[in-house]
Amino acid sequence: MRLPEPQYAVLHAASETEALTIDQLASEADLKPETATGAVFELRDEGLLAVEEATEATTSLTDEGREYVEAGLPEVRLYEAARDAGAADDPVPMAEVLGAAGLDGGAVDIALANFARKGYGSVDGGEVSADPDADPDADPEAAALAALASDEAEGIDEEVLDQLASRGLVDREERTVRSVTLTDDGVDAVMAGVEVAETVDRLTPEMLTSGEWRDVEFTEYNVEADAPAVQSGKTHILRQTADRVKDVLVGMGFEEMEGPHADAEFWINDCLFMPQDHPARTHWDQFALDVGPISELPPELVDRVESAHRDGVGDDGDGYHSPWTEDVAREVDLRGHTTSLSMRYLSGFAQGDLEPPQRFFSVEKVYRNDTLDPTHLLEFFQIEGWVMAEELSVRDLMGTFEEFYRQFGITDIEFKPHYNPYTEPSFELFGRHPETDELIEIGNSGMFRDEVLRPLGVDCDVMAWGLALERLLMLMYGFDDIRDVHGTLCDLDLLRETEVVY
Secondary structure, eight states: OEEEHHHHHHHHHOOSSSOEEHHHHHHHHTOOHHHHHHHHHHHHHTTSEEEEEEEEEEEEEOHHHHHHHHHOOHHHHHHHHHHHTTTTTSOEEHHHHHHHHTOOTHHHHHHHHHHTTTTSEEEETTEEEEOTTOOGGGOHHHHHHHHHHTTOOTTOOHHHHHHHHHTTSEEEEEEEEEEEEEOHHHHHHHHHOOEEEOEESSOOHHHHHHTGGGTOEEOOOOTTSOOOOOOOOOOOHHHHHHHHHHHHHHHTTOEEOOOOSEEEHHHHTGGGTOOTTOGGGSTTTSOBOSSOOOOOOOHHHHHHHHHHHHHOSSTTOOOOOSOOOHHHHTOEEEOSSTHHHHHHHHTTTTTSOOOSSEEEEEEEEEEOOOOOBTTBOSEEEEEEEEEEETTOOHHHHHHHHHHHHHTTTOOOEEEEEEOOSSEEEEEEEEEEOTTTOOEEEEEEEEEEOHHHHHHHTOOSEEEEEEEEHHHHHHHHHOOSOGGGTSSTTOOHHHHHHOOOOO
16 A cells, blocks of 8 residues: 555554544654644545544633732732721721722722622622621632642632633633544554555646656545635625615615714704603613713704703694703713714704705614613614605605615515604514514604704605614524624624625
8 A cells, every 4th residue: 555655654653552632643753733634534534544533621821810810819809908907897998998908990890799799798888898707718719710820720610610711810712632543444554564655746837848747646635625614804794784785775865974973962862852851861771971061062953952842843832841951962972873863964964954855874883771682782783764855754654665675685564653752653663584483673763743853944844764784684684683793792603604695
């Protein structure tokens, strides 16, 4: 039997009785690991080697973990300082304890977060109490860090390791270890004698001109072997879909809007006739920023919006009769919807007065203090749009949606009447999930009320909507959890392997 040199070297380095890893074989055969790996699998395909795979988990300390091995865990240092300050008998000021523990910056938050969790005591009203029965010397996380630092990881509880990993104090990795042994056919081949075949792996111009190619033996290639996976960069599927949405809307005659992510409550809520005491304007639903108020607001528009809130619009209008102050209107929030951009454009503040007909859209990120679930995130993309024209109706709005979603192969759209403070009539849109067959909400829409339009100086109809880009993605690709494609829990393999629909 004649074999290429790498296979020859690996076959003679392998043993019938002792399983060797590929790294060990590479060392014995004086080959590069990747060369030895290729030779092993070629010999396995010939039936001369047996390859067994096992998963090996390794745990190592991070830089932060090594720091805590030397200095101690922040919560342990906090407890020891509190105990020494007498907090086991009476609560002591937190500032005093933190100073004695040498904690500052992010270490303070870490210490406080784990202090009560481990039963070391409590923090209440700026004072720290320490449990006199707590034993920091028996802290399982501190003991595990010390064991890992001494290369004595055997016997550490898995739950403790998981907790340390969640805190970023250890890195846990799994790798596949392949063990190689000679098969009976491999032993027979070695006993019968194997020769090295002088082979070449490529045809060169020199071989052709000299005729040498007639006398050499070319390396055989296994065209069925798995090629190594190459993960190149690609545009995120969410961005690809956003770009396609923009192309569709531009093709339908719309222009794109732009504007700030952090904006005055005036543009986000007040212009939309949202009362200042509305529950959706509290910190439970939106993110307020600790910055100074916005000073640049058009004073006449502010007066008209305030009048709409207090007194209503028109002869039959009626305001909210609830508190309204300009100070609240000037406060800065992260926008909870891109309708703030619509208000800027419709009022003429963004780029001057607009004459009907007009069509504008945006596909931008918004921020809401929602509970995370398969259809909600703290930040997501909203497809905002509006049309300004004479004598618009709900039928025009429905027809626009049917045409828009048809561009994405979605024809099963349902409408449900709804209430919004800023549109009347209003309705929600629902689409049928292609995998679960469930109806999911995909947007909200309606005709802007006079209380919104008249203060803005608009005296014709405006139909508007806010659609969820991530929900569109669910209908297009069958995803059932938007956290798989967006956010810190996204599934990278899913993003890499999903075929883009365009």
